[in-house]
Amino acid sequence: MLQTLTTDFRTPRAAPSALNTAPSQRYYVYLLAPAILLLAAISLYPFFWLIYMSLHQVSMSPNQPDVWVGLANYAKLLSDKRYLEGWRLLVVYSVSCMILQVGLGLLLALVLNNSRWEKPLVTVFLMPMMMAPVIAGLVWFYLYNGTFGWYNWVLQSLGILSGTSILGSTSTAMIGIVVVDTWQWTPLITLIVLAGLKRVPQDQLEAHMVDGAGAVRNFFAIVLPNLYPFLLIAVLLRFMDNFRFIDAILRLTGGGPANSTKVLPVYLFEVSFTNFNLGYGAAIAFTLLVVTIVIGMVLVSAFTQPSLQQKH
Amino acid sequence: MTKVVVSEVWKMYGKVPAVRDLSFSCESGEFLCVLGPSGCGKSSTLRMLAGLEHISAGEITFDGKRINELPPKDRDIAMVFENYALYPHKTVGDNMANALKLRGMPAAEIKTRVDRAAAMLQIGHLLDRRPMELSGGQKQRVAIGRAIVRSPKVFLFDEPIGHLDAKLRGHMRGELKRLQRELATTTIYVTHDQLEALSMADRIAVMNEGVLQQIGTPQDIYNHPANEWVASFVGEPPMNFLDAEVVTTGSETDLEVRCGALRVRLSDAHRHRLEGVRGGMRLGIRPEALQVAGAAPGADWTAGTIYAVEPLGGDTLVEVAFQGGRVLAKTGADFRGEMDAPIFVTVDSTKLHLFDASNGRALT
Numbered sequence: 001m002l003q004t005l006t007t008d009f010r011t012p013r014a015a016p017s018a019l020n021t022a023p024s025q026r027y028y029v030y031l032l033a034p035a036i037l038l039l040a041a042i043s044l045y046p047f048f049w050l051i052y053m054s055l056h057q058v059s060m061s062p063n064q065p066d067v068w069v070g071l072a073n074y075a076k077l078l079s080d081k082r083y084l085e086g087w088r089l090l091v092v093y094s095v096s097c098m099i100l101q102v103g104l105g106l107l108l109a110l111v112l113n114n115s116r117w118e119k120p121l122v123t124v125f126l127m128p129m130m131m132a133p134v135i136a137g138l139v140w141f142y143l144y145n146g147t148f149g150w151y152n153w154v155l156q157s158l159g160i161l162s163g164t165s166i167l168g169s170t171s172t173a174m175i176g177i178v179v180v181d182t183w184q185w186t187p188l189i190t191l192i193v194l195a196g197l198k199r200v201p202q203d204q205l206e207a208h209m210v211d212g213a214g215a216v217r218n219f220f221a222i223v224l225p226n227l228y229p230f231l232l233i234a235v236l237l238r239f240m241d242n243f244r245f246i247d248a249i250l251r252l253t254g255g256g257p258a259n260s261t262k263v264l265p266v267y268l269f270e271v272s273f274t275n276f277n278l279g280y281g282a283a284i285a286f287t288l289l290v291v292t293i294v295i296g297m298v299l300v301s302a303f304t305q306p307s308l309q310q311k312h
Numbered sequence: 313m314t315k316v317v318v319s320e321v322w323k324m325y326g327k328v329p330a331v332r333d334l335s336f337s338c339e340s341g342e343f344l345c346v347l348g349p350s351g352c353g354k355s356s357t358l359r360m361l362a363g364l365e366h367i368s369a370g371e372i373t374f375d376g377k378r379i380n381e382l383p384p385k386d387r388d389i390a391m392v393f394e395n396y397a398l399y400p401h402k403t404v405g406d407n408m409a410n411a412l413k414l415r416g417m418p419a420a421e422i423k424t425r426v427d428r429a430a431a432m433l434q435i436g437h438l439l440d441r442r443p444m445e446l447s448g449g450q451k452q453r454v455a456i457g458r459a460i461v462r463s464p465k466v467f468l469f470d471e472p473i474g475h476l477d478a479k480l481r482g483h484m485r486g487e488l489k490r491l492q493r494e495l496a497t498t499t500i501y502v503t504h505d506q507l508e509a510l511s512m513a514d515r516i517a518v519m520n521e522g523v524l525q526q527i528g529t530p531q532d533i534y535n536h537p538a539n540e541w542v543a544s545f546v547g548e549p550p551m552n553f554l555d556a557e558v559v560t561t562g563s564e565t566d567l568e569v570r571c572g573a574l575r576v577r578l579s580d581a582h583r584h585r586l587e588g589v590r591g592g593m594r595l596g597i598r599p600e601a602l603q604v605a606g607a608a609p610g611a612d613w614t615a616g617t618i619y620a621v622e623p624l625g626g627d628t629l630v631e632v633a634f635q636g637g638r639v640l641a642k643t644g645a646d647f648r649g650e651m652d653a654p655i656f657v658t659v660d661s662t663k664l665h666l667f668d669a670s671n672g673r674a675l676t
Contacts, residue, residue, distance in 0.1 A: 204397050207391070209384040210363075211385075212414040225401050
């Protein structure tokens with residue numbers, strides 16, 4: 001015979017004053033310590049060394065000590081025309097690259113998405129991205145070549161380009177390096193946006209169509225808002241790369257002609273490793289680093305804005 | 313008020329037919345439920361009505377006007393999706409106003425309509441929130457609100473309350489039915505839940521494997537299922553099916569259905585159904601058409617043993633095993649019995665369902 005136990009609902013008393021102690025977390029600190037130490041050695045030490053150098057006149061000889069100069073290197077930046085011009089060119093270069101790459105990448109992704117040829121074409125489009133930037137620079141250096149470069153020949157045959165070569169003229173050299181960067185990195189944007197397009201909720205699109213929207217309205221009201229986080233990642237990655245990678249530019253123009261492509265990182269390279277003015281170079285590098293970090297943080301903070309949080 | 317007619321419609325996905333030769337009509341102001349298991353083609357049908365899916369063959373008309381080629385925005389329909397499909401970056405108010413804005417309605421008119429719909433659904437206090445801040449039930453109300461602000465020709469519902477918990481679902485059934493009667497808008501409602509269909513619809517269209525099995529009032533579907541499949545799909549607990557035999561006892565008109573030890577003398581009303589049918593057939597008995605008793609009160613009772621007892625609170629299900637078969641009977645909450653104890657069972661012969669053994673069709 002089954003017995004039924006009847007009890008009244010138990011009304012909870014006040015919370016107990018003493019709770020069971022949780023296991024110690026200190027254990028994990030010990031486990032993490034080696035990794036933290038390694039990170040400090042390879043990341044924090046160079047950072048502080050950079051600040052140290054920027055405050056000294058760094059000697060190249062082991063017998064001569066570094067000379068403390070205070071903020072003199074930084075003061076010099078403000079009157080250095082090449083430095084200020086470097087910033088202007090860097091802004092022109094990265095903003096042009098960004099607009100072209102995001103625009104083309106988005107367009108390509110929209111065309112490729114769910115098309116019959118999506119997979120093979122994406123594979124083909126990814127090829128430029130797999131190339132080392134310095135190799136891309138070398139390939140395009142020959143394509144642009146004034147004597148036997150194919151693009152040079154095409155543009156001259158069409159009458160677009162007069163006697164000069166693309167990289168040899170101050171008016172076209174910047175376009176030349178922007179094209180190479182766009183050729184190499186648009187596929188990355190396409191890839192990221194394609195991933196984003198797969199996540200656009202189909203039911204919202206359909207609901208919007210039933211609500212009375214056509215294709216264009218659908219894109220701006222549903223697809224684009226859902227793509228913002230993906231575009232933001234793409235922009236963040238590309239912007240940081242443009243501020244750091246100069247392999248292709250060094251190979252293509254080396255900053256010339258007449259400094260027309262001497263974006264700030266190229267100028268930094270010249271000051272530090274051609275002229276070996278390490279103290280001044282460190283000051284340039286520090287300002288570049290600070291600006292990169294600030295812009296990066298602004299972009300990352302955009303991720304956490306509630307209007308961009310799509311997922312329920 | 314719009315009459316919807318679906319005639320000889322097919323939907324093919326590649327070479328696989330999802331909907332086959334479907335024809336039905338939904339009168340203006342009618343609440344029609346399309347009922348069927350998953351994969352039966354009911355959602356494809358609804359999506360063809362909405363214009364979200366191409367119609368492979370056949371024709372759909374609204375008030376006699378062919379709509380096959382019209383894009384969704386020109387059909388003047390409103391649809392409520394299974395997972396609500398609210399716009400996460402818009403507030404509840406903007407979600408509801410979206411369709412009206414897209415149609416270029418003046419802001420004052422939009423506000424009046426949204427407020428009226430919100431009041432009707434009791435979501436007026438939620439208009440400034442975003443969907444992610446709402447509970448499932450609230451989201452579902454917003455989705456319905458988005459549909460009703462438009463005063464469209466036709467409402468299409470795709471399992472709109474399938475994701476709610478059982479209690480809220482029961483509540484929303486009543487609310488939806490009331491709302492539809494008040495608005496008197498032609499409504500096509502897709503569901504796999506027979507309870508929703510039976511409780512809300514004016515008529516039910518039952519589908520299986522892309523084919524319309526039966527269309528009729530809930531009473532029709534429940535009391536006169538067109539075939540064995542409909543009979544098995546509609547009804548909870550499900551109908552008992554037994555392989556049985558029709559035999560004559562005494563005179564030619566004295567018929568009896570036999571399944572092992574279970575014997576049912578046919579009433580006069582049923583006798584004409586079996587004209588010419590002798591031998592094997594399928595017998596369907598709803599659990600509530602069976603009675604059980606601890607001792608045999610008469611000669612029509614069949615002896616068996618209790619296989620299992622399932623008390624459900626309000627009533628009790630008793631599974632009775634007898635020589636030649638097993639049936640589930642629904643009885644009162646006061647039923648007491650132990651497993652394997654002897655029991656007697658009898659069938660209300662006016663509530664028998666008889667099906668052709670070869671093709672499953674009801675014998676009427």
